């Protein structure tokens with residue numbers, strides 16, 4: 526799905542003493558089936574940019590469109606539906622539910638889509654196997670390690686087979702082998718037609734042959750694209 530941003534600005538706490546301009550008039554076009562890396566130092570606006578593309582919150586000003594549809598014009602109900610069906614978001618801070626099991630966290634996005642229980646479990650287990658966390662299936666997410674949480678967050682984002690994958694520093698807590706497993710899967714999904722945006726500094730990501738473009742962001746502005 527084509528992603529288009531036009532003059533996108535995001536100001537946190539606008540009008541307050543703690544006001545921050547996180548994104549400053551961003552123009553960006555990411556073609557359907559692109560696989561791009563978004564790179565920039567801490568605080569440069571990477572997570573904010575992904576959140577706007579992922580419909581987590583709207584920009585303060587400017588326009589964001591996916592597949593030719595202006596997100597601001599969609600009623601909330603459609604925006605929620607779009608997010609559930611079209612977006613797989615791997616959050617930098619995971620955003621898992623600590624009291625729920627690994628299995629329930631991973632299969633949760635399939636509930637509102639009406640996927641039957643047996644298929645939910647089967648899809649979740651396929652991803653657990655791929656990321657070697659099947660032995661944690663019944664553990665509450667609040668009782669597993671950082672790297673395990675990262676893998677659960679990856680599996681949860683991919684379980685609904687979304688056309689757009691937004692991955693915020695997905696390898697930050699993974700060792701080299703698991704980072705490679707992640708990038709191999711991304712390359713496969715890219716070959717299958719997905720549009721993928723990954724924020725990272727990790728050379729395993731930035732130098733991966735499947736990455737077609739690196740976008741540099743600095744102080745909320747795009748520098749090279």
Ligand SMILES: Nc1ncnc2c1ncn2[C@@H]1O[C@H](COP(=O)(O)OP(=O)(O)OP(=O)(O)O)[C@@H](O)[C@H]1O
Nearest residue numbers: 537538545547565566567568569570571572573574
């Ligand atoms: N919820 C928020 N409220 C206020 N300011 C915020 C909020 N989230 C981010 N910011 C600020 O906006 C700017 C951009 O933050 P963002 O999280 O997008 O950066 P980032 O590039 O993802 O950084 P990192 O590499 O550390 O994850 C930073 O100055 C940050 O402090």
Ligand SMILES: [Mg+2]
Nearest residue numbers: 571572617693
């Ligand atoms: Mg971030």
